Amino acid sequence: GSTIGILGGGQLGRMLALAAAPLGFKVHIYEPSADCPAAQVADRCTTAPYDDDAALDAFAASVNVVTYEFENVPTAALDRIEAVVPIRPNRRSLGISQDRLDEKTFLQGIGLKTAPFANVEDQAELDAAISQIGTPSILKTRRMGYDGKGQARLRSADDRPEVTAPSVLEGFVDFSAEISVIAARALDGAITCYDPGENVHRDGILATTTVPASLPRSLQTDAVLLAGRILNELDYVGVMGIELFVTSGGLIVNEIAPRVHNSGHWTQNGCTIDQFEQHIRAVAGWPLGDGQRHSDVVMENLIGDEVDQWQALSADSNAALHLYGKAQSRPGRKMGHVNRVSPRASKG
Ligand code: ATP
Ligand code: MG
Ligand code: MG
Numbered sequence: 001g002s003t004i005g006i007l008g009g010g011q012l013g014r015m016l017a018l019a020a021a022p023l024g025f026k027v028h029i030y031e032p033s034a035d036c037p038a039a040q041v042a043d044r045c046t047t048a049p050y051d052d053d054a055a056l057d058a059f060a061a062s063v064n065v066v067t068y069e070f071e072n073v074p075t076a077a078l079d080r081i082e083a084v085v086p087i088r089p090n091r092r093s094l095g096i097s098q099d100r101l102d103e104k105t106f107l108q109g110i111g112l113k114t115a116p117f118a119n120v121e122d123q124a125e126l127d128a129a130i131s132q133i134g135t136p137s138i139l140k141t142r143r144m145g146y147d148g149k150g151q152a153r154l155r156s157a158d159d160r161p162e163v164t165a166p167s168v169l170e171g172f173v174d175f176s177a178e179i180s181v182i183a184a185r186a187l188d189g190a191i192t193c194y195d196p197g198e199n200v201h202r203d204g205i206l207a208t209t210t211v212p213a214s215l216p217r218s219l220q221t222d223a224v225l226l227a228g229r230i231l232n233e234l235d236y237v238g239v240m241g242i243e244l245f246v247t248s249g250g251l252i253v254n255e256i257a258p259r260v261h262n263s264g265h266w267t268q269n270g271c272t273i274d275q276f277e278q279h280i281r282a283v284a285g286w287p288l289g290d291g292q293r294h295s296d297v298v299m300e301n302l303i304g305d306e307v308d309q310w311q312a313l314s315a316d317s318n319a320a321l322h323l324y325g326k327a328q329s330r331p332g333r334k335m336g337h338v339n340r341v342s343p344r345a346s347k348g
Contacts, residue, residue: 005063009036012069019276060084129169136172148204175245182264183227
């Protein structure tokens with residue numbers, strides 16, 4: 001049989017491993033911290049830092065292909081692995097999504113709309129960026145940010161947050177809704193998209209995703225077409241999450257994630273082939289499933305430390321509970337999610 005290597009052992013790695021098993025794949029997780037969520041379900045787990053050359057070499061030699069569940073894998077580790085086995089999605093896709101400046105530059109370069117942005121590396125560049133972009137706006141670190149971390153909002157031109165790392169200043173987008181498209185591209189270039197989901201964030205963290213999204217037909221088509229353009233342009237292989245703002249002027253791309261995505265968790269109970277299986281199929285060189293949605297779903301993230309309460313959700317037969325087996329929680333930590341499922345209302 002074939003073995004898939006996954007860099008990162010969080011909940012996304014765990015759900016990838018769970019999806020790989022029914023297809024007969026073995027999964028080898030590489031993760032620096034012990035007792036990670038994925039280790040509980042994977043066939044094999046290497047616990048080692050990303051600068052342990054011997055561990056990386058042994059990992060690469062033990063697998064047929066490598067994928068990843070988070071964006072911030074150090075470049076040197078990827079170089080080492082790629083000398084031995086293919087990495088999917090490819091390095092260019094990963095590199096672009098690791099840096100908000102490169103990401104927005106790429107997206108505009110292929111004709112897509114983003115928020116107006118300017119590079120900011122020090123206080124003087126922040127001043128220049130504020131006169132160019134105006135306020136309200138958001139200063140975001142170019143690298144490593146997630147769940148709204150590393151962001152400062154500027155309400156007026158008097159707001160002068162400290163520039164602590166290379167950043168971008170982004171104009172505030174006046175959106176009516178946030179949606180995301182989970183798209184997949186196979187090795188042979190075939191593309192499929194799941195129905196766009198409508199996202200609600202709380203405190204910078206995704207709270208719920210609802211399908212179907214309340215979105216005009218024309219914008220649904222736009223969302224799918226722009227996803228296809230991004231994936232083709234990158235010669236992408238795997239699942240990608242694309243976050244979009246819905247505005248009166250059309251769709252604006254917020255960011256892209258070269259991996260399975262929190263806003264795609266609804267597919268686990270809304271589709272025959274979910275985003276995790278789709279990603280495994282793609283990186284293994286298999287044909288994709290078509291991604292048809294058979295149910296309406298509201299996905300709710302379970303955040304914080306009320307695990308006992310969540311177990312009570314299992315009394316509801318329309319609520320599919322997914323807990324990540326995380327031992328301890330801290331405020332804002334994603335502990336699981338629940339998919340509330342109902343029959344599909346229309347072909348809409
Ligand atoms: P993730 O966990 O999705 O990777 P992140 O830390 O990369 O999050 P963003 O997606 O950039 O953060 O921003 C988080 C949320 O903040 C967005 O979903 C949106 O609600 C809001 N937001 C971000 N940028 C803008 C913008 N330019 N205009 C308006 N709202 C924004
Ligand atoms: Mg992000
Ligand atoms: Mg985001």
